[in-house]
Amino acid sequence: MNDPEFIAALQKGDSAAYQRLLQDTQHWVYNTILSIVQEEAAAEDLAQEVYISVFRSISNFRGEARLSTWIYKIAVSKALGWIRKKKAVRRWLNWLPGKVEKEAADFHHPGVVAEQKEQAALLFKAIQQLPEQQRVAWILIKTEELSYAETAEIMETTVKAIEALLHRAKANLKKSLQTYYASK
Amino acid sequence: MEANHSKIEAVLKSLENMERASAPPFFTAKVMHRIFSPAETPGWHRWFFFRPAIVVASLCAFFLLNCWFIYASHQSTTQVAATQESGIQQLAYALNVTYNYTLTDK
Numbered sequence: 001m002n003d004p005e006f007i008a009a010l011q012k013g014d015s016a017a018y019q020r021l022l023q024d025t026q027h028w029v030y031n032t033i034l035s036i037v038q039e040e041a042a043a044e045d046l047a048q049e050v051y052i053s054v055f056r057s058i059s060n061f062r063g064e065a066r067l068s069t070w071i072y073k074i075a076v077s078k079a080l081g082w083i084r085k086k087k088a089v090r091r092w093l094n095w096l097p098g099k100v101e102k103e104a105a106d107f108h109h110p111g112v113v114a115e116q117k118e119q120a121a122l123l124f125k126a127i128q129q130l131p132e133q134q135r136v137a138w139i140l141i142k143t144e145e146l147s148y149a150e151t152a153e154i155m156e157t158t159v160k161a162i163e164a165l166l167h168r169a170k171a172n173l174k175k176s177l178q179t180y181y182a183s184k
Numbered sequence: 185m186e187a188n189h190s191k192i193e194a195v196l197k198s199l200e201n202m203e204r205a206s207a208p209p210f211f212t213a214k215v216m217h218r219i220f221s222p223a224e225t226p227g228w229h230r231w232f233f234f235r236p237a238i239v240v241a242s243l244c245a246f247f248l249l250n251c252w253f254i255y256a257s258h259q260s261t262t263q264v265a266a267t268q269e270s271g272i273q274q275l276a277y278a279l280n281v282t283y284n285y286t287l288t289d290k
Contacts, residue, residue, distance in 0.1 A: 015220055022212045030207040044208050051215045111203035119198035126195075142199050170196070177195055181188040 001025075002066050010058045022051065025068065028144060029075050031111070035139045036079035038107040038124055046078045053078070065153060072146075072154045076136055083132075109143075126176045134169035137162055 001024055009017035029050055034043035053074050061070060112120040127135055133155070140151045141162075148159045155162065 015216065018216065018219060019212065022215055026207040026211055026215075027204050030211070031204040034205050040208075044211070047207065047211070048215050048218060052218060055219045109199075109202065110205045112198070113201055116198040116201070119195045120202070123195050123198050143202060173196060174192055177192045178188065181191060 001068060002063075004063065007058075007061065007063060007067065010054075011061070013055070018051075018055070021054070025071055029071060032072065032075050032139065032144055033079045035109065035124075035127075035143045036076070036135065037082055038128065042082060043079075046082055047075070049078055050075050069150065069153050072140075073156075076140075076154060080132055080136070122177070122180065123173070126173045126180075129176050130169055130172055134165050134172065137165040138169045138173075141166060 001021070006017060006020070010021060026047065030043060030047045033046045033050070034040065037043055037046065050071065054071060061067070106121040107124045108117055108121055109124065127138060130138065136155060137151060140146045140154060141148070146154070148162050152159045152162045
């Protein structure tokens with residue numbers, strides 16, 4: 001996928017190259033976004049937006065990073081942007097009188113095995129409470145199974161920083177799960 | 185406490201054997217259509233309508249223009265009143281009568 005000829009074909013707007021790009025990357029793009037936003041319809045729209053962005057800005061791609069890293073960066077930024085917008089809308093709606101905050105429904109990731117569905121739903125709920133950077137690091141490493149180095153490249157930071165983020169994410173997840181079990 | 189600890193560890197490991205979610209059906213076709221259909225070609229109308237900052241800036245500019253217009257029309261009304269007053273005073277001077285009545289006395 002990092003073949004210069006393939007990238008040149010994408011830059012020329014060759015439809016066969018885009019077809020191949022989509023076939024090779026759509027599942028991990030969709031899966032990453034879905035794990036971050038936890039809504040299937042939004043994940044599909046955002047994944048489509050990722051490819052529209054790739055099409056529009058591939059001419060600026062200089063090949064300094066791998067194409068997959070570049071696409072991951074776009075996917076993560078689209079997903080985080082959507083979450084920020086959603087939070088902003090919710091903040092505005094809270095100003096309305098008589099507005100009762102509804103608790104979000106459990107998210108069931110389609111890739112989780114049946115026996116672990118409940119536990120995974122609980123974990124996704126806890127992941128939703130994490131700060132952005134910790135959430136992204138956790139998802140890229142635990143659900144996408146990327147290496148620390150790849151994650152660091154996508155998040156434009158160091159491997160040490162990723163280790164720290166993951167450590168803090170685990171501690172925060174444990175804390176929120178402890179609160180959940182203690183209240184039961 | 186110990187039971188909770190083991191439950192938490194199990195929850196944290198629940199994503200370990202997870203498979204990737206497949207993209208929805210017809211995803212490739214939908215994206216290909218969006219990329220290669222003329223509607224996705226950037227045009228000035230899309231650029232304008234999908235940039236909220238530009239819309240907000242335009243509304244602000246329109247509001248400021250209105251403020252300036254109201255201010256300017258108010259100023260010109262005051263000037264007309266002042267001119268009228270000065271004309272009356274000149275007339276009074278020509279007729280050699282005392283005129284102390286001004287618009288501000290009202």
